[in-house]
Amino acid sequence: MRKSRASKIGLKVANDEACICIDGIGKGAGELTLSDWMIHWLEVYTRPCVGVSSHSAYYSIIHNHIAPAFSNVLLKDLNLDILQRFFNLKAVGGRADKVKDPATGELISKSGGLSTSTLSKMRMLILLALDTAVDNSLIRTNVATKVRFAKERQPEIKILTASQQKRLENAALGDGRLLSFSILIALYTGLRIGEIAALKIEDIDLEGKMLYVRRSAKRVAVQGENTKTRIIVSAPKTEKGKRRIPLPDFLVSLLKEHIEERRAYGRRIAMTNNAVDSGFLFVSRKGVGQEQNQIRKHFAMLLEKAGLEHYKFHALRHTFASRCMEAGFDIKSLSDILGHTDAKMTLRIYTHSLEDQKRKNMEKLMAIYGGPPE
Numbered sequence: 001m002r003k004s005r006a007s008k009i010g011l012k013v014a015n016d017e018a019c020i021c022i023d024g025i026g027k028g029a030g031e032l033t034l035s036d037w038m039i040h041w042l043e044v045y046t047r048p049c050v051g052v053s054s055h056s057a058y059y060s061i062i063h064n065h066i067a068p069a070f071s072n073v074l075l076k077d078l079n080l081d082i083l084q085r086f087f088n089l090k091a092v093g094g095r096a097d098k099v100k101d102p103a104t105g106e107l108i109s110k111s112g113g114l115s116t117s118t119l120s121k122m123r124m125l126i127l128l129a130l131d132t133a134v135d136n137s138l139i140r141t142n143v144a145t146k147v148r149f150a151k152e153r154q155p156e157i158k159i160l161t162a163s164q165q166k167r168l169e170n171a172a173l174g175d176g177r178l179l180s181f182s183i184l185i186a187l188y189t190g191l192r193i194g195e196i197a198a199l200k201i202e203d204i205d206l207e208g209k210m211l212y213v214r215r216s217a218k219r220v221a222v223q224g225e226n227t228k229t230r231i232i233v234s235a236p237k238t239e240k241g242k243r244r245i246p247l248p249d250f251l252v253s254l255l256k257e258h259i260e261e262r263r264a265y266g267r268r269i270a271m272t273n274n275a276v277d278s279g280f281l282f283v284s285r286k287g288v289g290q291e292q293n294q295i296r297k298h299f300a301m302l303l304e305k306a307g308l309e310h311y312k313f314h315a316l317r318h319t320f321a322s323r324c325m326e327a328g329f330d331i332k333s334l335s336d337i338l339g340h341t342d343a344k345m346t347l348r349i350y351t352h353s354l355e356d357q358k359r360k361n362m363e364k365l366m367a368i369y370g371g372p373p374e
Contacts, residue, residue, distance in 0.1 A: 030074070035067040039063075051232070061118070079143055116149065160311065167307065171305045172184055175302065180298065181255075182290075190321055193292050196282070197218070197280075198233050201279055213244070216235075216236055243339050259281075273285060324337075
């Protein structure tokens with residue numbers, strides 16, 4: 001029985017006890033720290049099952065936060081109090097990222113606690129790892145199930161007003177650069193910036209007036225490679241993320257012009273830079289897809305050109321959703337267009353827009369009644 005357990009977790013049996021090989025050193029079950037197990041779990045159980053982007057995110061959380069804190073805590077000795085104290089500390093002062101000091105140029109640690117979102121991801125990783133430890137009879141119970149921390153407040157959603165949106169659209173249309181069209185795509189489809197960066201010409205069906213979301217792109221750190229980071233283009237994380245979005249007629253006309261210009265630009269860079277056209281809707285001079293950071297920088301430039309304050313690029317997605325609510329979209333249709341896992345998520349995020357729409361609908365009662373009662 002013991003031998004089958006050891007083979008299940010890919011370990012060896014030495015001296016009648018399951019052993020894990022950590023950094024070339026075999027450790028018995030009673031010698032394993034939580035750090036040892038988290039690193040082993042990430043590489044053996046998680047890496048084969050997730051994409052490069054997810055593995056990179058999990059690696060960062062485990063190696064920057066969890067492993068350093070539990071290098072001296074044996075897996076068998078872990079209890080709820082130890083784990084709860086860890087999360088309490090991370091909630092008030094757990095940031096591990098650094099910024100450059102403008103005065104000295106040195107890297108200094110940011111102060112403050114981790115967001116509830118990051119704490120939730122951290123708890124999820126520990127939960128999954130400890131579940132696997134239970135399955136392998138390394139521990140009896142998963143104490144992470146009872147860890148608690150404060151619920152995250154719904155952040156204030158910033159959207160552009162109708163007049164601000166029009167000023168931004170005019171700035172984008174008058175700019176003349178192909179990348180400016182990414183702003184119109186965001187405003188009239190609600191695509192995320194990673195989805196825009198990964199769009200290809202083949203994803204636009206002009207005749208059928210349809211846009212297909214098939215992939216997303218972002219730059220991630222990849223462990224074990226010579227380069228610090230690289231662009232990863234992958235399928236959406238959920239099936240709902242793969243979707244098709246109907247296009248309004250005016251956007252189809254603009255897209256037709258944009259694609260013609262984009263193809264001509266592709267031919268030019270192929271001739272002048274000897275580059276192979278990658279087929280992305282937005283490309284750099286090297287023929288590869290534009291990065292998220294380049295799209296963000298271009299967006300910031302257009303905001304300044306339009307005389308508008310700073311907005312995050314994601315505000316364009318929120319603006320699209322809010323305009324849809326104002327236009328009377330049903331929640332199910334909007335949820336499908338946005339690629340949310342279910343309509344509840346759409347309702348939770350855009351409650352403020354729904355309340356405004358309810359108020360406008362109530363005011364319509366006056367038209368039915370012919371005015372207020374005398």
